[in-house]
Amino acid sequence: MSDPINANPTVLDVSQLPSRVTFDKSVNGGNVAAIFQDDDLRDLLSLSLFNGNDDMKEFRVDPDGDVLSMSDPEILSVASSVDGSSSEGENDEDEPIDAQEIFDLVSTISDPEHPLTLGQLAVISLADIKVLNKKAKSEISEVIIKITPTITHCSLATLIGLGIRVRLERCLPPRFRITILVKEGTHQSENQVNKQLNDKERVAAACENEQLLGVISQMLSTCK
């Protein structure tokens, strides 16, 4: 691999990253045990996206386990076992998807260049995630994420954005429209990157490019 584009990025410690537990600090005291609990909770919340969702079954119809497909039998079986064993499973489904949940889904994606996650590099931050969630699941909802590249000429910004899009398209129900933007003033070709990341045809074509998919699955391999 050639020289890294940003050899010395600022790194946040994982414990500094926002998580659901920070909102309940008074209850849990924020100790190590609470963080473990939080992980469980996180798993539960993200898994709840996969089960019992009728429109999902209808739309994600690719039997070949295509990249955008939700029909991965492994995920489904895990999800259903969680659903079966937990009485809270049904309540989780009614809980709307919020910014923290989106943060949890994408902050654990690995940077294509560093052995660090997008959360640790502060490419993704909770404050830059906006969720416009419609109450009814039959309506269209929206997620807007602004990413902050580690340096203003980062040529990997599009790849990072694509990784985030693939992750969210795989995990969120089809009612979500995902908009990914480079945060204002953080990239020299902001408009170009934004246009590319939100062109559905280019994204669809990119997802049929094996080489690119290989890189993206590597980035996503650190996701829980």
Next chain:
Amino acid sequence: MPISLCHSFKGHKDKVWSTSVNPKFPLLATASSDKTCRLYNLNTKQLIEVLDEKTHKKAIRTVDWKPSGDYPILALGSFDATISIWGRENDDYEEYTTTFNTENKSDDWELMAIIEGHENEIKSVSWSCDGEFLSSCSRDKTIWVWECDETNEEFECVSVLQDHTQDVKCCKFHPREILLGSSSYDDTIRLYKQDIYDEDDWCCVSELTGHSGTVWSIDFEKTYNDDKVRLCSCSDDSTVRVWKRLKTIGNSKKEDVPSTLRSEPNSEEWELQQILPEAHERQVYCCSWSPTGKIASVGSDGKIVIYEEDKNNEEWKIRDVHELAHQVAEINSCEWWYNKDEEKEYLITGGDDGIVNIWNID
């Protein structure tokens, strides 16, 4: 009057990108990311054939029926950078026409040609009205014009148009005139014609600017009186616009057109007629002009919007809006189907849910 669902074709296993209704036979072709093209009989709503997933290695993005000839010929364009031509030859025309009202007709479709040339994803293909030319456009920023022989097996590239500075999203021939329109990721629309001195040469005769985002698709007005040519366009900027060719070519009344342009024989003057009333909230992926003069548009917000023109003052108005037409899925394509027997117009839409819907527009 409300828009109501008339029929749903469920069969594709992934996004439907494009549909095409045969101008002569009641045949509907649908193209999908699942690498297949499905052919349906519009009279019986039966599946006739699946043009298989082995021909194209990637998503089939676009489909168009050849408007001329005695038997149906189809062009498919794919993200794998190739075009395939399919046909149903050796048919008795009269006999074939009668088969559309009988059930369970087995059909025999043949791959007639594979056309290579583009560097990467093909986004759109379109036949000229006389069937002599096929145009194709790609992310490689070019439009290729192919000349088709009578057997539909040989295609010779007669021109490569390189005026757009970015991906060309759509190319479309005018239904009556040898005039080619295109739209692009560079936010512009361009029009091309054969050079009046050298028919083998194609040149850009006009560039339409105004959209502030990718122009996803264009469609020409179907009626054609007095050389009156108009087109509608739709864009990432969530607007739909109508543009018209000015009647007097090269002899403009407008002062701001440079005289060099006016005297240029290979140029046309176009102007924006109207930005249609706002109805979409997100990207508009497709617009279609109906045989009786309505315009339909669809897009990411899942809406079908129908516009109608007040003939007295040429003012376009919204006639109908239908929300969540493919539930929460994005809608990629819309196309009008004029049913000759019923003398009635239907709208056909294709979405990310893999479904193709036929709508009653009363």
